[in-house]
Amino acid sequence: xxxxxxxxxxxxxxxxxxxxxxxxxVLIAANVFDSELIGDFVNDVMAGDGWNYAIRxxxxxxxxxxxxxxxxxxxxxxxxxxxxxxxxxxLSSDENGCAYVAIDTIDSLSQKLIRANNRVxxxxxxxxxxxxxxxxxxxxxxxxADTNIPELCAAMRPELKNYxxxxxxxxxxxxTIVVVDTYQAAVARAN
Amino acid sequence: MDYKDEMxxxxxxxxNGKVVFAPDVIATIAGLAATEVPGVSxxxxxxxxxxxxxxxxxxxTKGVKVEVGQEEAAVDxxxxxxxxxxxxxxxxxVQKAIKDAIETMTALRVIEVNVMVQSVTFEDNTGDKKPEVxxxxx
Numbered sequence: 001x002x003x004x005x006x007x008x009x010x011x012x013x014x015x016x017x018x019x020x021x022x023x024x025x026v027l028i029a030a031n032v033f034d035s036e037l038i039g040d041f042v043n044d045v046m047a048g049d050g051w052n053y054a055i056r057x058x059x060x061x062x063x064x065x066x067x068x069x070x071x072x073x074x075x076x077x078x079x080x081x082x083x084x085x086x087x088x089x090x091l092s093s094d095e096n097g098c099a100y101v102a103i104d105t106i107d108s109l110s111q112k113l114i115r116a117n118n119r120v121x122x123x124x125x126x127x128x129x130x131x132x133x134x135x136x137x138x139x140x141x142x143x144x145a146d147t148n149i150p151e152l153c154a155a156m157r158p159e160l161k162n163y164x165x166x167x168x169x170x171x172x173x174x175x176t177i178v179v180v181d182t183y184q185a186a187v188a189r190a191n
Numbered sequence: 192m193d194y195k196d197e198m199x200x201x202x203x204x205x206x207n208g209k210v211v212f213a214p215d216v217i218a219t220i221a222g223l224a225a226t227e228v229p230g231v232s233x234x235x236x237x238x239x240x241x242x243x244x245x246x247x248x249x250x251x252t253k254g255v256k257v258e259v260g261q262e263e264a265a266v267d268x269x270x271x272x273x274x275x276x277x278x279x280x281x282x283x284x285v286q287k288a289i290k291d292a293i294e295t296m297t298a299l300r301v302i303e304v305n306v307m308v309q310s311v312t313f314e315d316n317t318g319d320k321k322p323e324v325x326x327x328x329x
Binding site: 088091092096097098099100101102104105108109112166167168169 | 265311
């Protein structure tokens with residue numbers, strides 16, 4: 001399996017760290033660095049307090065992060081990431097292949113239509129895909145205070161259903177509209 | 192250098208030698224064909240593909256996955272559709288355009304083109320309608 005870009009970046013990062021450590025080891029072995037300096041530094045960090053605790057904490061955190069990255073890289077490719085097909089509705093399937101539409105797309109279309117109604121101040125929508133390929137749309141609305149709510153809902157349900165079936169090409173099983181709040185514009189105090 | 196495992200998608204052996212296709216070539220053909228279809232506003236890639244595009248990687252292959260054998264190819268492509276277009280019609284047009292482009296330019300037989308519509312783009316940015324602020328004083 002071809003490694004993903006993020007895995008390659010992490011691998012390069014880990015390898016750079018490893019190369020740095022090995023370079024230090026080589027320099028110590030070649031007596032370019034005095035190994036006692038490093039030993040004194042380690043002893044100071046382990047024995048001291050204040051800043052040394054912070055340094056030790058930083059070293060532990062860095063080592064843990066590198067360890068986790070290394071484990072992740074070791075298991076890269078073992079587990080294939082499943083495509084999020086449960087977030088897609090099937091549009092068509094023929095000899096040329098399949099066409100899918102994302103739930104987010106249907107959600108966007110629903111939002112666009114609902115918000116175009118000037119009686120609606122805010123809305124939250126959710127879309128659910130059924131096993132038979134149809135979708136259900138649920139909308140929670142905040143409407144203006146003087147809105148005829150039954151009339152609004154009765155008109156919006158078939159309009160939304162027809163809109164999604166026409167433009168998204170997906171069969172809509174159910175449209176649920178819930179008016180959760182009304183919006184009252186602030187009345188001007190001064191004339 | 193042995194290209195076979197990594198870069199080669201198809202080797203057609205002719206009397207004059209070999210014809211070799213890199214995976215990105217076929218993905219680029221598919222991406223270009225899709226973006227030329229009316230109603231397609233662009234290709235939908237992942238976040239990492241978007242970052243790669245910033246650093247100069249070919250943006251015509253983002254959201255495109257290609258699987259190629261000796262004689263056949265299969266394409267998975269993610270697209271964004273312009274608001275107001277019938278998504279099903281656009282999807283069918285994309286399938287046909289990609290199939291025609293690859294078969295014409297590479298002579299590979301395209302067995303399937305799977306299209307995934309990830310989002311709808313609104314040209315006038317009215318997709319996120321903000322509540323109007325009421326004037327308190329006149």
